[in-house]
Amino acid sequence: MVLTIDYDDTAVTEWRLTSDGVERTRVDDYRPTMYVGAPVAELYGEHGGPTPRARLPKRGALTDALADVRAFFEGHDAVADLSVDVWRQTFRSDARPVLRVDCRRIEDVRAVARRVHQFGDADAHTCYNVDLTRQLRYTLETGTDPAPDTAVRDLRTMRLGLPAHGSDAAALADLTIDGEPAGATPRAAVEAVAERLAAVDPDVLVVDTARVVPLLFEAAADHGIESFALGREPGYTQLASASTYTSYGQVGHSPARYAVPGRAIIDRSNTFFYDEAGLDGCLDLVDRAGLPLQELGWASIGRVLTAMQIREARSRGVLVPWRAWRPEFFRSATTLDTADRGGTTLAPEVGVHEDVHELDFASMYPNVIREYNVSPETVRCGCCDNDRVPNVGYSICERDGYLPDVLGPLIDGRSEIKRRIRASDDPDEIETLEARSSAIKWILVSCFGYQGFSNAKFGRIECHESINAIARELLLDAKAALEAGGWRVLHGIVDSIWVTPAPDVADAERRPLDAIAGEVSASTRIELEYEAAFDWVAFCPRRGGDGGALTRYFGRRRGEPYPDDGLGDAVKTRGIESRQDDTPAWVARLQAALIRTLDRTHDAEAVCGELATWLGRLDDGAVDPSDLLIEQRVSKRAEQYRHETVTVAALKRAAWKDCALEPGQRVRYLVVDDDARGVGRVRLRHEPLRGYDTAWYRRQAIRAAESVLSPLGWDRERIRRWLSGTRDARLSTY
Amino acid sequence: MNGHCGHDGVELPTLDPGVTLLDVDSSLGVEPLCAVVLDRLLHESGRAFWVDAGGHVRTRTLLQLAPHRRYLDRIATARGFTAYQHASLLDRLPRVVSDAAVDGDPPALVVAPAMDRLYREDDVPREQARELLVGRLATLAGVAREREVPVVLTRHRDDALSEPLAAAAHETYTCRATRFGPRFDAEGGDDETLVYHTGDGWMQTTLAFWREILDHRARAVDAPVDTAGDTARRPSTPAAPATPEGW
Ligand SMILES: [Zn+2]
Numbered sequence: 001m002v003l004t005i006d007y008d009d010t011a012v013t014e015w016r017l018t019s020d021g022v023e024r025t026r027v028d029d030y031r032p033t034m035y036v037g038a039p040v041a042e043l044y045g046e047h048g049g050p051t052p053r054a055r056l057p058k059r060g061a062l063t064d065a066l067a068d069v070r071a072f073f074e075g076h077d078a079v080a081d082l083s084v085d086v087w088r089q090t091f092r093s094d095a096r097p098v099l100r101v102d103c104r105r106i107e108d109v110r111a112v113a114r115r116v117h118q119f120g121d122a123d124a125h126t127c128y129n130v131d132l133t134r135q136l137r138y139t140l141e142t143g144t145d146p147a148p149d150t151a152v153r154d155l156r157t158m159r160l161g162l163p164a165h166g167s168d169a170a171a172l173a174d175l176t177i178d179g180e181p182a183g184a185t186p187r188a189a190v191e192a193v194a195e196r197l198a199a200v201d202p203d204v205l206v207v208d209t210a211r212v213v214p215l216l217f218e219a220a221a222d223h224g225i226e227s228f229a230l231g232r233e234p235g236y237t238q239l240a241s242a243s244t245y246t247s248y249g250q251v252g253h254s255p256a257r258y259a260v261p262g263r264a265i266i267d268r269s270n271t272f273f274y275d276e277a278g279l280d281g282c283l284d285l286v287d288r289a290g291l292p293l294q295e296l297g298w299a300s301i302g303r304v305l306t307a308m309q310i311r312e313a314r315s316r317g318v319l320v321p322w323r324a325w326r327p328e329f330f331r332s333a334t335t336l337d338t339a340d341r342g343g344t345t346l347a348p349e350v351g352v353h354e355d356v357h358e359l360d361f362a363s364m365y366p367n368v369i370r371e372y373n374v375s376p377e378t379v380r381c382g383c384c385d386n387d388r389v390p391n392v393g394y395s396i397c398e399r400d401g402y403l404p405d406v407l408g409p410l411i412d413g414r415s416e417i418k419r420r421i422r423a424s425d426d427p428d429e430i431e432t433l434e435a436r437s438s439a440i441k442w443i444l445v446s447c448f449g450y451q452g453f454s455n456a457k458f459g460r461i462e463c464h465e466s467i468n469a470i471a472r473e474l475l476l477d478a479k480a481a482l483e484a485g486g487w488r489v490l491h492g493i494v495d496s497i498w499v500t501p502a503p504d505v506a507d508a509e510r511r512p513l514d515a516i517a518g519e520v521s522a523s524t525r526i527e528l529e530y531e532a533a534f535d536w537v538a539f540c541p542r543r544g545g546d547g548g549a550l551t552r553y554f555g556r557r558r559g560e561p562y563p564d565d566g567l568g569d570a571v572k573t574r575g576i577e578s579r580q581d582d583t584p585a586w587v588a589r590l591q592a593a594l595i596r597t598l599d600r601t602h603d604a605e606a607v608c609g610e611l612a613t614w615l616g617r618l619d620d621g622a623v624d625p626s627d628l629l630i631e632q633r634v635s636k637r638a639e640q641y642r643h644e645t646v647t648v649a650a651l652k653r654a655a656w657k658d659c660a661l662e663p664g665q666r667v668r669y670l671v672v673d674d675d676a677r678g679v680g681r682v683r684l685r686h687e688p689l690r691g692y693d694t695a696w697y698r699r700q701a702i703r704a705a706e707s708v709l710s711p712l713g714w715d716r717e718r719i720r721r722w723l724s725g726t727r728d729a730r731l732s733t734y
Numbered sequence: 735m736n737g738h739c740g741h742d743g744v745e746l747p748t749l750d751p752g753v754t755l756l757d758v759d760s761s762l763g764v765e766p767l768c769a770v771v772l773d774r775l776l777h778e779s780g781r782a783f784w785v786d787a788g789g790h791v792r793t794r795t796l797l798q799l800a801p802h803r804r805y806l807d808r809i810a811t812a813r814g815f816t817a818y819q820h821a822s823l824l825d826r827l828p829r830v831v832s833d834a835a836v837d838g839d840p841p842a843l844v845v846a847p848a849m850d851r852l853y854r855e856d857d858v859p860r861e862q863a864r865e866l867l868v869g870r871l872a873t874l875a876g877v878a879r880e881r882e883v884p885v886v887l888t889r890h891r892d893d894a895l896s897e898p899l900a901a902a903a904h905e906t907y908t909c910r911a912t913r914f915g916p917r918f919d920a921e922g923g924d925d926e927t928l929v930y931h932t933g934d935g936w937m938q939t940t941l942a943f944w945r946e947i948l949d950h951r952a953r954a955v956d957a958p959v960d961t962a963g964d965t966a967r968r969p970s971t972p973a974a975p976a977t978p979e980g981w
Contacts, residue, residue, distance in 0.1 A: 040818075040821070040822060040825065041822075041825045044822040044825065044826070114859070117859070117862060118861075121865060121869070122862035122865045122866050123821060123825075123866065123869070323816070323818045323857075324815075324816045324818050324819060325816075325818040325819060325821070325822045326819065326822065327812060327813075327814055327819035327820070327822045327823040327826070328812050328813060328819075329812060330783070330810045330811065330812040330826075330830050331810065331811065331812070332806060332807050332808070332809060332810055332811070333784070333791070333793050333796055333806035333807075333809040333810075333811050334793075334803070334806040334807050336791070336793050336811055337793035337794070337796075337797065337806065340793060349976050350976070351976035351977045352976075352977045352978060352981050353976070353978070354978050461813075461815075602980055602981045603981075604981075711977065712977055712981060713977065
């Protein structure tokens, strides 16, 4: 069990917790390993069919081609040892001899892989276990438990806060340590950090941004504080530099990553697990996913899932491919059209409905994967012919897939946590458990989308399509069962279904929902749960031109009291403005108020009246500008946007203010004059915020009101007319 | 190049066996390529093999253009989303084509739109990109030769990387937007250009334009046309909100 692992040239240091500190062990003989295997055409291409038939050389021997590679690397600087191992190169192929290359240093792994491709044709060989992250790699290859041993003692943490816009040493004056200002000057900040490090001896540094690492070291050097160290030994390592990348149409930004000896760094700008689940939730995830804390500290959900898949693959004797060679199979355009349809929405009845009940399939996608054995290597396996996937007719292998084995423990683990939450009456314990549950939930909800991301290590689009097709069938099964039981189905979205008593069925003939749900659960093997009763639910129509699915709605939960402010659990909302991250706080609060008005009065004009009151305050300049800030994720560079939106203006202003933002980062801004040109349209959050553009926010407010009133047949034109009518009426009274 | 005699002067280029490069004005979208593929299926039996790069193949567009949705059953497609996947797909292609032929479905056409596109992504080292691409181009040329079937390529960009595409093509067509409608030209050809005289110039949408042409051409050769299918092509309009009394 390790806290963290440092690489230093040809040696590795393991750090373990002891009752009063840490113990460090230097390992001199660890050599990172990669593999070279068969040509691409042999694994993926030659037979075109699902089952690759590799030509097997003599037992235990390398093919001639691999023997040539071996001879080429003999005596190579980067290579410590060459040998023959037996592994499966894909989930669909049998184990066979591959060339094992133990590299001298971690940096050599990629270099060797690149040399392999220069040595032969680009597709003459396939490389494996090339791009594993270094701590995960070490724990895998040495069989080390990747979790720190918290039975010895709890982890000690220290938080370093740095404002998002600070990028130079001067920003250190704004540094906080565990929430308290560190010092008024960069020098004072460095000294304060050093002092606190000495006093606390933290195991984990929780940082707002990893940029704080080089900033502190540079400032220490500038001020002659030679002894300064963030880690338990001098120095730090930059693992990756900040970069903006394009990956198949998606622009992303990955901030620079750093490591310091003996301490794990959790970079809050780079992972949401810490904010979502806390340190305890992160440690729980380290346990379940087998990704060391330092790497969880900057991990996306996809990375965590990949780590789990890599472990499962390894346990099944399968290597991790470097390049995504495996393509989908040919199928007819008709099948593709059916398969491509995406999440199901049943034809909804737009408008407001009273006495509505919602039923949900529990964790539908992960459960489909598990119960129906959906996995990259089981879908269209080639050995079975059973048309098990509805509509598209794909077969699913009779043999157990690996993806269900990855997700099964997470599904069960989450159920177990939920059971403990129900059984507990200790608020602290409940909070801890809920954090754990939520971290797992995010992985479960993402695993489906990840399967469709074809560049993912183990993703497969047909897997994604199968999950969709099965899910669709389940929803239709549920619909049929509910209708047969005397209920009218109002709407269905992916895993949720809304019903109301069918008007033409007598109450005595209507079957109770839990009885129907029980039968559906038994026949589909996925729990159909009764979610909630609603006094009313409003399904919003499509907004002009968005053409998307009808997934915007809000509904009043029966018997759920309102909090003092906002909606709390009293109203469930989806897809409308108050649910969206980039909606200004004031607009979200306004929308909540409008929904409460609608609930109280059932009257569109009363809602307009409430809107008019809010707009009046906006017009008077009485709204706090910080409540009007818009937060958006930057998806491309300012010059790549096609239209001059306010977001573009904000990006340009950020660049102009010397804190240029990269795609993937977030920008927060206030619209001050939409009619102005360029950078004058907006102000950034850290600038002085005074006035705002009333007309622009008025439009946002009316848009939010339109969502609330659209189920009643009102559009924004009608709202505007009503508003100007009352204004005229008001004016005429003077 | 030969002009296919059609109906009302509505014509599409006839494809000869071998590699053909089709350069389509980006303003014309994916429709001209879809039209060429579907037109081939009107006139020939067998199957079209569509090796896609990224998300080029849009079944909705094909459905809207096809005189009958049945034609989509005759288009076999697989998509590469990385250069590596695209390369593997083309490795598979000869076998897939031969298996289909054995099953009584000979190839009518092979199409590889934006053939060079994925090889431009960051995860492919420059020196490998060309090698991978040229290797697969040879595979396609081999299929064209052995199966005596047209192979239609389009390119994502006209530059050094895609230069081998033009070199491998025995014919290059361009499809340009003109004020008379889209026009196919054979590169180096003079009097054999095809112009679609649509009378009033452009029709309301390019989609409807191509659909019209394909329907004409299907009728001319008695290929199936779905006369009832028009309603299925239009998205249904949502009903007016249903709201109970007292709201
Ligand atoms: Zn099977």
